[in-house]
Amino acid sequence: MGCLCVEHNVGWKKRVLALLLLMGVALAAAPEKAVAARLQILTSFSPAFYEPFIQRFNALHPDIEVAILNKKTTSAIDEVVRGNSRQFDLFWSSSPDAFEILKSSRKLRRSSLGRQHKVLFAGDLSVDDPEGYYFGFALSGVGWMWNQSYLRKEGLKPPQGWADMANPAYYNHMAMSTPTQSGSTHLIVETLLQGMGWEKGWAHLMHIAGNLVTLSARSFSVPEGVKSGLFGMGLVIDILGRPQDMSNLSFRYGEPVFLVAASIAALKNGANTKEAELFIDFVLSPEGQDILLMPGVNRLPVSQAIYDSGKLESSALLALIKAGKSRPYDAYTAQLRYGLVNRMFDELITFKLPERRRIWKRLITLSKQDDANTPAVANVREKVYALLGEIPVTEAQSRDAEFAGIFSSPSSARTGGTVMQGQIEQWQRFVNERLIKAKELLDTVSVKK
Structure with a gap:
């Protein structure tokens, strides 16, 4: 057996050697394959969204190799x-704030080609950057989604407007992400601040916080949790609130809907200028815009040609625009206070969520007691409710470039220097004093467990 095995091995080695020699001849005779051009894209979109675009672009430009990195907006x-050390050529995102931040930081490259295709008129919204640094390719808005069977089981009706979000009936049934972790959640927060005003918007956000089951680390976790029935509803951007399978899910825009344009831009320090221009033009073209109508993508295009073709059968967002129930999102103000808003949300809500939930639950319990409407108890309820909504920063400060600039960088909003740290310590004292006062007030009345 050993001898047969040796003979077999010798024969096998000879055959492999002969095959390798033949392959070498064949390879030497074959022409060298041209090195493909390259395009590197940095995006916050999920593969389910961007893959149809990449596949079609590859079909049109097979010589361009596309590399894409999915990364959260912040x-x-x-x-x-x-500095874009990895030399990404394009940035592609739903966040208008992000593009304004990168433009003000001089990290975007002005397009030499510009928009070649007519855009839909969307009221006062400027779809593209007037100076040609970024281009809108889809319209979006924020709102909330809900699990129909979950709400039926709990005997709850879906919210009809933003004001309903603080309804105590939704205690322990809601979820959202944090703006620090999610660019789309920042849109939700800014929508409320712009729509309701700085002080009322923050008060409403902190009252909503009392109802939250959780603050997820990723925006994608909110629709996943609603779909699975982990919680009944969640605050989301429309691209996440309308998954392909909507059989047990519903989504509604908050009104008025603040229109935002998901955009694309060329980055400075990118190595593939020509390829970047080709991809931008493709996304803005009728062919690229047509991809937005696919069930798995489901976004509202900006191309007038799509609307003229009659392909767009229905759109809740388009209906709101036509009904005059839309407003342009103020991306300039949003980017000015981007870091400030994110840090405030963490200090006022994220880091204090367990305490806020406990106080909110006690307030709900108190409101259901037989003596809830007596002058003494009603006075306590009113004062606690007010304390839970107070903030340490004025609207004037939020629009002050010098003050907001302390928090201008995402990294500085996490680390920062002496001035920023001093501000944060003031906020912490401010919030702690009000939460302690709220608990002391609740202790003065009989709150049944």
Whole structure:
């Protein structure tokens, strides 16, 4: 057996050697394959969204190799602001704030080609950057989604407007992400601040916080949790609130809907200028815009040609625009206070969520007691409710470039210097004093467990 095995091995080695020699001849005779051009894209979109675009672009330009990195918006901004050391050519995102931040940081490259295709008129919204640094390719808005069977089981009706979100009936049934971790959640927060005003918007956000089951680390976790029935409803951007399978899910825009344009831009320090221009033009073209109508993508295009073709059968967002129930999102103000808003949300809500939930639950319990409407108890309820909504920063400060600039960088909003740290310590004292006062007030009345 050993001898047969040796003979077999010798024969096998000879055959492999002969095959390798033949392959070498064949390879030497074959022409060298041209090195493909390359395009590197940094995006906050999920593969389910961007893959149809990449596949079609590859079909049109097979010589261009596309590399794409999915990264949450705040981290993507941070990387580009630090210098774009990995030389990404394009930034592609739903966040108008992100593009304004990168433009003000001089990290975007003005397009030499510009928009070649007519855009839909969307009221006062400027779809593209007037100076040609970024281009809108889809319209979006924020709102909330809900699990129909979950709400039926709990005997709850879906919210009809933003004001309903603080309804005590939704205690322990809601979820959202944090703006620090999610660019789309920042849109939700800014929508409320712009729609309700700085002080009322923050008060409403902190009252909503009392109803939250959780603050997820990723925006994608909110629709996943609603779909699975982990919680009944969640605050989301429309691209996440309308998954392909809507059989047990519903989504509604908040009104008025603040229109935002998901955009694309060329980055400075990118190595593939020509390829970047080709991809931008493709996304803005009728062919690229047509991809937005696919069930798995489901976004509202900006191309007038799509509307003229009659392909767009229905759109809740388009109906709101036509009914005059839309307003342009103020991306300039949003980017000015981007870091400030994110840090405030963490200090006022994220880091204090368990305490806020406990106080909110006691307030709900108190409101259901037989003596809830007596002058003494009603006075306590009113004072506690007010304390839960107070903030340490004025609207004037939020629009002050010098003050907001302390928190201008995503990284500085996490680390920062002496001035910023001093501000944060003031906020912490401010919030702690009000939460302690709220608990002391609740202790003065009989709150049944």
